[in-house]
Amino acid sequence: MVLVCNDPKFIFLKTKKTAGTSVEMLLEPFCAPEGHAVLEKVDVIVSDRGIIGSRLKGAQLPDELSKIYGLWHNHKPAAMVQQLVGMIKWRQSTKITTVRNPFDRMVSMFHYGHRNAPFLGGDFDGIRKNFQTWIVSGRWDADESIVTIDGKLCVDFIVRFENLRDDLKSLGAQLGVDIAVDSLPHTKSMAATRRYEVRDYYDEDSVKMVVERHKWVFDNCDYANEPQ
Numbered sequence: 001m002v003l004v005c006n007d008p009k010f011i012f013l014k015t016k017k018t019a020g021t022s023v024e025m026l027l028e029p030f031c032a033p034e035g036h037a038v039l040e041k042v043d044v045i046v047s048d049r050g051i052i053g054s055r056l057k058g059a060q061l062p063d064e065l066s067k068i069y070g071l072w073h074n075h076k077p078a079a080m081v082q083q084l085v086g087m088i089k090w091r092q093s094t095k096i097t098t099v100r101n102p103f104d105r106m107v108s109m110f111h112y113g114h115r116n117a118p119f120l121g122g123d124f125d126g127i128r129k130n131f132q133t134w135i136v137s138g139r140w141d142a143d144e145s146i147v148t149i150d151g152k153l154c155v156d157f158i159v160r161f162e163n164l165r166d167d168l169k170s171l172g173a174q175l176g177v178d179i180a181v182d183s184l185p186h187t188k189s190m191a192a193t194r195r196y197e198v199r200d201y202y203d204e205d206s207v208k209m210v211v212e213r214h215k216w217v218f219d220n221c222d223y224a225n226e227p228q
Contacts, residue, residue, distance in 0.1 A: 002076045004085055005031045009093040010177040011085065014075055015143040017097040017109045019161050021055070021187045026168070026179060027096075029053055040187055045177060077145040077152050094175060095154055097147050100161035102214035103207075103227035104198050111194060128201055135206040140173040142213040155218055160221065199227040 003024055011164055012027055014020040021040065021143050028038050031050035036057035045052040053076065082090045100108075110131050111120070119126045134140070147155050157174065159167040172179035202210075211218060211225050 002053040003031050006050045011041050011095050013097045013146050015220045018100040020098045022185045023098050025185045055127050078094045079149045094156045096154045097159045101223050102210050102217050131201050132206045144216050202227050
């Protein structure tokens with residue numbers, strides 16, 4: 001989804017397989033009307049506190065609001081969000097996103113996207129071969145459109161998957177609010193299906209593809225350009 005909060009002023013731009021759902025659920029109460037229950041599945045909610053985009057539903061706003069706000073959904077590109085909220089609100093708001101070590105992210109994305117594939121139950125040689133073929137094919141998204149406009153990074157605060165608690169505390173201090181870090185939800189984890197180290201999945205070609213496609217991450221975050 002995407003979150004737009006009126007007070008404190010922030011916009012959450014959701015990337016994929018980066019703990020984005022957990023973080024947006026933690027931030028959602030700031031955008032929600034009184035008494036709102038935070039659930040993993042949610043329809044679009046527009047109130048005087050802000051906008052909560054749909055999550056796991058792809059729902060659309062009521063007809064009377066759709067012309068104003070359009071469709072709010074998971075992983076909406078930054079340029080579309082900017083257009084919908086307008087330049088004044090966009091400039092006044094702290095833009096927030098989440099990132100994850102790209103090599104780890106791709107292994108997680110692979111297991112999630114292929115969670116019903118028979119080969120995941122086989123030996124690791126088969127899993128690794130399928131993973132490397134998928135990576136080199138380029139049939140996956142590095143989320144660049146979610147966080148950049150005209151090729152330039154447009155976020156003000158990056159929450160790192162590997163440093164969630166401390167980064168969220170820092171975010172709360174910057175926004176002037178108390179973020180309930182101890183209540184951070186855990187969703188869609190594929191850790192149970194992974195039995196090998198991240199570096200074991202890669203060969204030279206797949207490493208090169210991940211580095212090239214995730215240039216925006218490596219340029220703006222302190223990640224090594226090879227799997228650890």
